[in-house]
Amino acid sequence: MSSVTDAKSLPYSEQHYFSSYDHFGIHEEMLKDRIRTLSYRNAILKNKSLFKGKTVLDVGCGTGILSMFAAQAGAEHVYAVDMSSIIEMAGKIVALNGLSDKITLLRGKLEDLELPCGKVDIIISEWMGYFLLYESMLDTVLDARDRFLKPNGLIFPDKASIHVALIEDAEYKDEKIHFWENKNRLYGFDYSPFVEIAMREPLVDTVENNSVVSNHYKLIEFDLNTVKKDQLSFNRNFRLRASRDDMAHALLAWFDIVFPGDSPENVVRFSTGPQAHYTHWKQTVFYLDDVLEMNKGELVEGYLNCKPNEVNNRDLDIKVGWNFKVDDARAVNRSRRYVLR
Numbered sequence: 001m002s003s004v005t006d007a008k009s010l011p012y013s014e015q016h017y018f019s020s021y022d023h024f025g026i027h028e029e030m031l032k033d034r035i036r037t038l039s040y041r042n043a044i045l046k047n048k049s050l051f052k053g054k055t056v057l058d059v060g061c062g063t064g065i066l067s068m069f070a071a072q073a074g075a076e077h078v079y080a081v082d083m084s085s086i087i088e089m090a091g092k093i094v095a096l097n098g099l100s101d102k103i104t105l106l107r108g109k110l111e112d113l114e115l116p117c118g119k120v121d122i123i124i125s126e127w128m129g130y131f132l133l134y135e136s137m138l139d140t141v142l143d144a145r146d147r148f149l150k151p152n153g154l155i156f157p158d159k160a161s162i163h164v165a166l167i168e169d170a171e172y173k174d175e176k177i178h179f180w181e182n183k184n185r186l187y188g189f190d191y192s193p194f195v196e197i198a199m200r201e202p203l204v205d206t207v208e209n210n211s212v213v214s215n216h217y218k219l220i221e222f223d224l225n226t227v228k229k230d231q232l233s234f235n236r237n238f239r240l241r242a243s244r245d246d247m248a249h250a251l252l253a254w255f256d257i258v259f260p261g262d263s264p265e266n267v268v269r270f271s272t273g274p275q276a277h278y279t280h281w282k283q284t285v286f287y288l289d290d291v292l293e294m295n296k297g298e299l300v301e302g303y304l305n306c307k308p309n310e311v312n313n314r315d316l317d318i319k320v321g322w323n324f325k326v327d328d329a330r331a332v333n334r335s336r337r338y339v340l341r
Contacts, residue, residue: 030126031065033280035270040126043156043259043268044069050154050262051075055117059110059125059144060137064090064103066124071102078103079117081110110140120148124156130204131284132162132255133306134340135314138222139229159258161221163273166214166240166248166292166300167207173249173287176203202318202338203285209274213248213294214240216273219304233307240302242294251286251302251320284340290332292324300324315341 031037044051044066052074058067061080067090070078080090080103087107094103106113123144129135145155179185180194217238222231242248254273261267272281292300302322309315321335 029280031063033278035277035279036126037065039257039259039268039270040066040124040156041069043261044073044124046266046268047260047262048073050260051122054121055079055119056122056124057081057115057120057144057148059123059141060127061090061105062086062126064094064105066126067103068094068097068099070122070124071099075102075122077117079106079115079120080104081106081108081113083107083109111143115148118148119150120153121150122154122156123149128160128255128257128281130281131202131253131306131316131318131340132160133232134316136232136308138224138232141224142227142229145224154260155224157257157259158224159221160224161256162219162253163216163256164219164238164240164251164253164304165212165216165274166242166294167211167250167252167274167285168213168246169207169211169249169285169287170247170291172203172205177287199287199289199336200338202340203287204282205285206278206282207252207274207285212243212252212274213246214243214300216275219253235303235305237301237303240300242296242298242300245295248288248292248294248300250288251304251322253284253286253304255281286318286320286336286338288320288322289334289336290324292322292332293326294324298324309339309341312341315339 051070053076056070056075056078058078058080061067061082063086064080067078067080087105091105094100094105123141125141127137127141129137177195177198180191180198183190217240219236219238220234252274254271256269256271258269259267272279272283274283300322302320305319307317309317318338318340319335320338324332326332
């Protein structure tokens with residue numbers, strides 16, 4: 001195993017990011033996420049024809065599970081890169097499973113690397129964060145694409161989309177937001193300044209599908225074969241129509257993932273939405289200032305603006321605006337800024 005980057009030379013925010021993956025617990029959570037891990041396994045092993053005899057780059061390899069899947073699928077060689085110290089354990093796991101001749105582990109920041117093989121045929125990576133883009137690891141995958149992927153090479157996965165809907169969430173909003181306004185629950189003291197802080201940070205949690213009170217709307221889709229880094233900052237409109245008479249307390253967001261295949265039946269996809277099985281990414285909840293009392297068929301129009309935080313580009317600054325016509329005389333027209341950190 002070779003090492004190219006000294007973690008101590010990185011800015012503190014980068015050191016903190018990479019060190020967060022040192023502990024085995026986060027990898028345990030990801031390996032136990034069967035939707036995540038089986039989707040990758042199926043996408044790779046169902047498409048052995050794409051991997052046989054090919055050179056593969058695993059970006060952010062963690063414990064090496066994707067590299068081992070690629071080796072199982074017949075890859076000639078896999079180069080597995082990670083900045084975290086977990087790669088030391090990955091080396092032991094790879095050796096223990098008899099794959100040291102097929103997998104070369106490189107510890108370092110990919111942006112500082114030169115690969116021994118030059119170019120690769122396939123890039124694999126589990127880069128997705130909360131709200132898809134949190135932690136900005138997609139930037140690294142795109143850097144790897146531009147520097148190391150051969151023409152007509154493949155990326156696993158290669159399509160990702162963000163979706164939104166409205167949800168009824170009165171009980172949880174009361175617990176997480178209105179808690180700070182309730183003096184009886186705060187021993188008689190006024191803690192109301194915390195309301196703004198609580199509203200500013202989106203909630204990452206699992207939402208039941210029966211809480212969804214509108215249609216699903218595809219906000220944006222990224223094709224990893226062609227997307228540029230500056231396109232990961234975006235502003236998109238949405239139109240959400242009430243699917244029943246109910247209250248809307250929040251905008252819910254999730255993402256879907258698609259892998260390439262050697263035939264349509266071998267294309268693998270999964271969703272992190274409320275209608276799908278649990279994943280460790282859960283969903284992202286943006287609480288609205290207003291409670292929207294909606295009748296079936298009524299429309300909420302709005303926009304979502306997303307860009308990296310100026311202080312720490314692995315965090316996300318998100319602005320949501322929404323417009324709801326209450327009646328002929330009244331309309332709710334608001335916006336709020338959030339920071340996903």
